[in-house]
Amino acid sequence: MNTNRQWVLAKRPHGMVTRDNFEYRESPIPSISDGEVLVRNLYLSFDPTQRGWMEDRESYLPPVGLGEVMRAGSVGQIAESRHADFKVGDLVQTTGGWQDFVAVRPGMGWPGLNKLPPGVTPPMALGVLGVTGLTAYWGLLDLGQPKPGETVLVSGAAGATGSIAGQIARIKGCRVVGIAGGADKCRWLTDVARFDAVIDYKNENVDDRIRALCPDRVDVFFDNVGGSILEAALNHINMRARVVLCGGISAYNATTPQPGPVNLMNLVIMRARMEGFIVIDYMNRSQQAVTDLLGWIKSGELVHQEDVQEGFENIPDTLNRLFTGRNVGKQLLKLAEPS
Amino acid sequence: MNTNRQWVLAKRPHGMVTRDNFEYRESPIPSISDGEVLVRNLYLSFDPTQRGWMEDRESYLPPVGLGEVMRAGSVGQIAESRHADFKVGDLVQTTGGWQDFVAVRPGMGWPGLNKLPPGVTPPMALGVLGVTGLTAYWGLLDLGQPKPGETVLVSGAAGATGSIAGQIARIKGCRVVGIAGGADKCRWLTDVARFDAVIDYKNENVDDRIRALCPDRVDVFFDNVGGSILEAALNHINMRARVVLCGGISAYNATTPQPGPVNLMNLVIMRARMEGFIVIDYMNRSQQAVTDLLGWIKSGELVHQEDVQEGFENIPDTLNRLFTGRNVGKQLLKLAEPS
Numbered sequence: 001m002n003t004n005r006q007w008v009l010a011k012r013p014h015g016m017v018t019r020d021n022f023e024y025r026e027s028p029i030p031s032i033s034d035g036e037v038l039v040r041n042l043y044l045s046f047d048p049t050q051r052g053w054m055e056d057r058e059s060y061l062p063p064v065g066l067g068e069v070m071r072a073g074s075v076g077q078i079a080e081s082r083h084a085d086f087k088v089g090d091l092v093q094t095t096g097g098w099q100d101f102v103a104v105r106p107g108m109g110w111p112g113l114n115k116l117p118p119g120v121t122p123p124m125a126l127g128v129l130g131v132t133g134l135t136a137y138w139g140l141l142d143l144g145q146p147k148p149g150e151t152v153l154v155s156g157a158a159g160a161t162g163s164i165a166g167q168i169a170r171i172k173g174c175r176v177v178g179i180a181g182g183a184d185k186c187r188w189l190t191d192v193a194r195f196d197a198v199i200d201y202k203n204e205n206v207d208d209r210i211r212a213l214c215p216d217r218v219d220v221f222f223d224n225v226g227g228s229i230l231e232a233a234l235n236h237i238n239m240r241a242r243v244v245l246c247g248g249i250s251a252y253n254a255t256t257p258q259p260g261p262v263n264l265m266n267l268v269i270m271r272a273r274m275e276g277f278i279v280i281d282y283m284n285r286s287q288q289a290v291t292d293l294l295g296w297i298k299s300g301e302l303v304h305q306e307d308v309q310e311g312f313e314n315i316p317d318t319l320n321r322l323f324t325g326r327n328v329g330k331q332l333l334k335l336a337e338p339s
Numbered sequence: 340m341n342t343n344r345q346w347v348l349a350k351r352p353h354g355m356v357t358r359d360n361f362e363y364r365e366s367p368i369p370s371i372s373d374g375e376v377l378v379r380n381l382y383l384s385f386d387p388t389q390r391g392w393m394e395d396r397e398s399y400l401p402p403v404g405l406g407e408v409m410r411a412g413s414v415g416q417i418a419e420s421r422h423a424d425f426k427v428g429d430l431v432q433t434t435g436g437w438q439d440f441v442a443v444r445p446g447m448g449w450p451g452l453n454k455l456p457p458g459v460t461p462p463m464a465l466g467v468l469g470v471t472g473l474t475a476y477w478g479l480l481d482l483g484q485p486k487p488g489e490t491v492l493v494s495g496a497a498g499a500t501g502s503i504a505g506q507i508a509r510i511k512g513c514r515v516v517g518i519a520g521g522a523d524k525c526r527w528l529t530d531v532a533r534f535d536a537v538i539d540y541k542n543e544n545v546d547d548r549i550r551a552l553c554p555d556r557v558d559v560f561f562d563n564v565g566g567s568i569l570e571a572a573l574n575h576i577n578m579r580a581r582v583v584l585c586g587g588i589s590a591y592n593a594t595t596p597q598p599g600p601v602n603l604m605n606l607v608i609m610r611a612r613m614e615g616f617i618v619i620d621y622m623n624r625s626q627q628a629v630t631d632l633l634g635w636i637k638s639g640e641l642v643h644q645e646d647v648q649e650g651f652e653n654i655p656d657t658l659n660r661l662f663t664g665r666n667v668g669k670q671l672l673k674l675a676e677p678s
Contacts, residue, residue, distance in 0.1 A: 058608075230603075245604075245607050247607070248603070248607070259601055260598060261598075263599075264599045265587050265615070267613065267614065268399075268587070268615030269615070270615065271617055271620060272614070273613070273614040273615075274614070275606065276605075276607030276609070276610055276612075277607065278607065
């Protein structure tokens with residue numbers, strides 16, 4: 001392989017992302033300087049937040065520029081090294097983007113370049129032990145502050161982050177209710193992830209079902225969805241509830257501004273809090289989270305699943321799987337196996 | 340005076356409150372039992388939250404029932420006492436409602452019956468040192484947690500609570516920007532209450548003016564208004580901003596559900612928090628707040644103003660002054676002077 005296949009951002013999206021938003025390009029494999037490594041991407045991570053990176057607006061990271069390779073987390077393998085800490089063949093987690101090869105200078109800040117610990121597979125490094133798992137861990141524990149016996153409601157519960165957040169709540173002794181779309185996802189949540197109850201938003205009235213399934217009201221709402229789901233949850237918050245704003249996927253592809261919930265005053269009546277966060281801020285405490293998560297995986301308390309697509313040509317379409325709800329767990333795409 | 344004049348809730352409002360929502364009634368002056376006192380109301384307090392008490396819905400206090408005297412805070416004078424701690428002539432703060440006389444059994448929980456400290460006038464007891472001032476104090480300090488040098492934005496800034504909240508922020512070393520309606524209120528805020536800057540929402544583009552007047556963005560937003568004002572403020576919050584939800588007067592008379600802000604995701608991007616509170620929860624710490632507030636008044640750092648209407652027949656219309664923005668400072672109505 002002499003060329004570096006790339007998908008670059010060609011046109012900013014309006015509504016759902018299409019293939020037209022990207023342009024396929026073949027570039028030379030980058031050459032590296034002293035202190036750099038060349039990483040060959042093996043697995044790409046797909047996350048709802050990437051949709052926001054495509055917009056030309058101020059956010060927690062700068063927008064991907066037009067003509068730039070689409071930004072994405074990845075696990076790769078060191079193909080060439082001019083850095084003492086990395087040798088050819090090492091598996092690493094980085095932000096490799098939608099391309100085969102990326103030159104990285106370690107130590108240049110988030111998300112940097114991190115070797116995979118022994119026993120951690122690439123899918124785990126991008127999912128349950130990656131940004132996804134850390135988002136669930138810090139959002140639930142630091143902002144949600146769940147106490148044993150409390151009721152925790154999770155939207156996007158079958159998604160990569162929601163499924164981990166709900167299970168951590170269960171591990172912490174909470175009653176956990178998930179909201180997900182479709183019978184298969186709901187069954188997985190109760191039977192495999194051992195949520196206490198689940199609401200199928202595609203087939204049930206979410207407001208009614210929260211009322212029925214959360215008789216003691218909702219102490220922590222971990223929200224990945226926003227919109228009408230957030231509004232329904234706010235109807236049932238308990239005194240001093242914590243609403244963890246992790247994401248708002250319901251509006252990510254909206255072409256007009258989406259109104260917020262009509263019932264924000266419930267935050268006043270219930271003396272409740274709604275708070276947002278970005279996992280980047282917790283990166284210096286990752287070790288604690290990874291240790292806990294890995295321990296729970298090993299003890300069987302925490303399950304995780306990945307949806308692994310394949311084929312460089314399928315990268316743009318794979319992003320949309322997140323927004324059509326087709327993904328089952330963490331959305332990944334495999335470019336190659338480790339050599 | 341042998342009769343107890345009363346305004347009772349006759350019909351629940353739809354939209355703005357009208358005189359038809361109440362019925363005038365004359366009842367016998369209540370007789371009291373051992374352990375009770377008879378209070379003659381001198382001043383009634385009008386607060387936006389009273390509009391919510393008229394609705395038949397779950398809230399932080401039960402709704403006022405149809406046929407019941409409209410609930411309102413008041414300062415009165417003990418007209419008759421069968422309780423050792425109170426003697427005839429004592430000035431007290433209680434929840435006397437829209438009537439001349441009320442029988443109270445002290446020690447029955449919030450808001451109980453509290454003697455006015457020496458030197459505290461009835462308007463002060465209901466305003467800057469009453470629920471209004473305490474709301475500003477605890478909302479700003481406990482939830483807002485302003486730090487010296489930070490920018491604090493206050494909506495409803497010329498109102499009873501907003502004006503106190505903004506001045507406390509100034510006392511704590513913050514740059515304070517107020518949002519109010521009309522040139523007179525704005526002038527009072529800058530010239531008398533010494534806000535650093537002010538936005539006239541009736542004559543200026545709030546979003547543009549926040550951007551211009553808060554170049555370092557908004558660290559604390561103390562919101563009494565909600566709606567489009569909240570949305571504009573959310574566009575300009577700083578990292579780790581605190582949005583203190585004190586009230587949402589813009590929607591209190593709405594006849595249809597009012598959508599929330601389109602930009603709640605800014606809470607995520609900016610790792611910010613939006614939190615509601617009810618001053619009732621702070622009543623056991625009132626002494627600390629009153630001591631601080633009184634100290635600032637005496638030192639000239641804190642000014643307050645009251646809008647005192649008169650006439651029992653004008654009680655229902657006086658409530659609406661809050662919603663048409665006619666009140667200048669704390670809205671009161673005087674029934675009688677202390678004897």
